[in-house]
Amino acid sequence: MSIKRSLLGVSFRVIHLMVLFFLFLGFQAYAVDPEVPDSEDAISAGQSIFNANCKTCHRLDQKLIGPALRGVTDRRELDWTKRFILNSQVLVQSGDPIAVELFEEYNNTVMPPMDFLGEGELMNLLAYIEYGDKAEPEAAAAAGDAAAGAEGGSAGGIPSEYLTIILVVLVIVLILVLVVLGLIVSVLTKYMNNSDKLDAEDKEFINQKTDYLAILKSDGFIVIVTTIVLAFVVKTAVDGLYTVGVQQGYAPSQPIAYSHELHAGQYEIPCQYCHTGVEIGKSANIPSANICMNCHMHIQNVGGQEGISPEIAKIYAAVDNDQPIEWVRVHNLPDLAYFNHSQHVAVGGVECQTCHGPIEEMEVVYQHSSLTMGWCIDCHRNTEITTRGNEYYDKLVQLHSESKDALKVKDIGGLECAKCHY
Structure with a gap:
């Protein structure tokens, strides 16, 4: 039994050294300059x-x-x-x-x-x-790095991909620990067998074969495997729940292959020229075929209507037949949420790209941001109000003057439920 205790003691020392090693790596991976204040x-x-x-x-x-x-x-x-x-x-x-x-x-x-x-x-x-806070407001959006996938994880919590990495690392560490312990036991067994100081009983104990089938059927092993499987199942279920109703990356096919990259990017046509309601109303509105014809009646291909492209011909057909172009809606908020474009664009001075992403680079328009409640709230928490030249905010600026932070949307009721929900 003294040999068994020795083996256990060596095993615990190895595990202790491995834990210290991982902690050392963790501290080495991130060391902040001591001069940087942390208050x-x-x-x-x-x-x-x-x-x-x-x-x-x-x-x-x-x-x-x-x-x-x-x-x-x-x-x-x-x-x-x-x-x-x-x-x-x-x-x-x-x-x-x-x-x-x-x-x-x-x-x-x-x-x-x-x-x-x-x-x-x-x-x-x-x-x-x-x-600073590691749960950044737009982590899910990841603007500019092709974030077109569905949003995973809760706003302000641990990102879904981090949870996956943590679970995988834990499993790998567990396997490595078992492998190392197996190697240690194997080496010590060979060493003990070559020793002349052991009696027959000790050698019989050392050389006894491990009953792996009994280990697989043991309660401890079953609990460990069940826990790991349940963790992955629960994580997958939670990720799925967080993506319900989120259409980030949605890019439907349109009846006319309209290119924002060409019109808004190359030709630099302002968004407000086609989406005329964005500065005066709740909705940005989808342009009618007549707005398209404002330009295309002057830039049609040489040779008349017969020489135009098939996509532009669809615009002529819509005008000639007095039929609307049935564009497929890309961005769609739930009916319980109130959003006013003019309030954000005309009053707040918010750029279109803030919510819609690099629209001037999109050949096919897709939903760039998650447009979830958490995404909107984070924007209200962090967006500063442009008060210069607007007397409406003078009193609010005066009342807010004692605060160390700039005046933000959250300070003027931007987090009140009734602002977005009727």
Whole structure:
């Protein structure tokens, strides 16, 4: 029995060393510069700076137009990071290899200088970048990185893909531990068999064969396997529930192959020219064939109507037959939700791409954002109100002047149920 206790003791020591090793790797993978403040005030102030200046192109934990920012003080020297934030082009033009590599990697996109930030504001910004909330508002949308799949996981919670990774890693670690323990037992068994200090009873105990069938039938093994299977089943069910009613990535075929990439992108036709109701009403409205003809009656192909493309011929047919074009609706909110385009576009100054994504790059229009309740609420929580030149907000700005954060939609009732639900 003393040998059995020795084997168990060695096994526990190996497991202990493995745990320490994984913890070491975890701490090494993310080490923030100690100079970066971690107070709540610094993080909150940094969030305001980030939302006002960085949010358009960056996210903390995922690549957007620019790289993911969290951990930048671990990857780069603090002084270099601050100089890059203040004016990245100075470093690029000086030939700094890291700055030049980043500039070329992200398609020579020029990052606007932020030389108006003081030392304290820079450190606050870095505090939010390193310690800010990891559940970013638009994680599901992932604008700019082809996020056309269905939304998985709850807003503000652990992303679905992270849960999958965690479960897989746990299973792999469990298998590795069992393999290592098996190897240790095998090595120790051979070592003990070569020893002259063991009597016949000890050698019989060491060389006894493992009854794997009994292990497979044991209560402990059944509980472990059942738990793993149930975890995956429950996770799959929860993911499925969160995608009910979410049509992110929906791109139906239209009766006419209209290209936004050509019209809004190449020809730079403003969205408001075709979607005339976007600044004056609740709905943006779908353009009629007559609006299409405003342009196409002047740019028809040489040779008359017979020389036009089959898709444009469908527009002529709709006008000649006085029949509407039956466009398929792409974005559809539930009837219980109230959304007013004019309030957001004309009053709030919200760009079309904020909700609809890079519409000027879409050959076929698809639903870019999840348009879930959580997605809308996160937008109201983080969107600052443009108050300059609008006397309507003067009193609200005065009442909000003592707050450290900028005036946001949430501060004017943007989170009240009745704002969106009748």
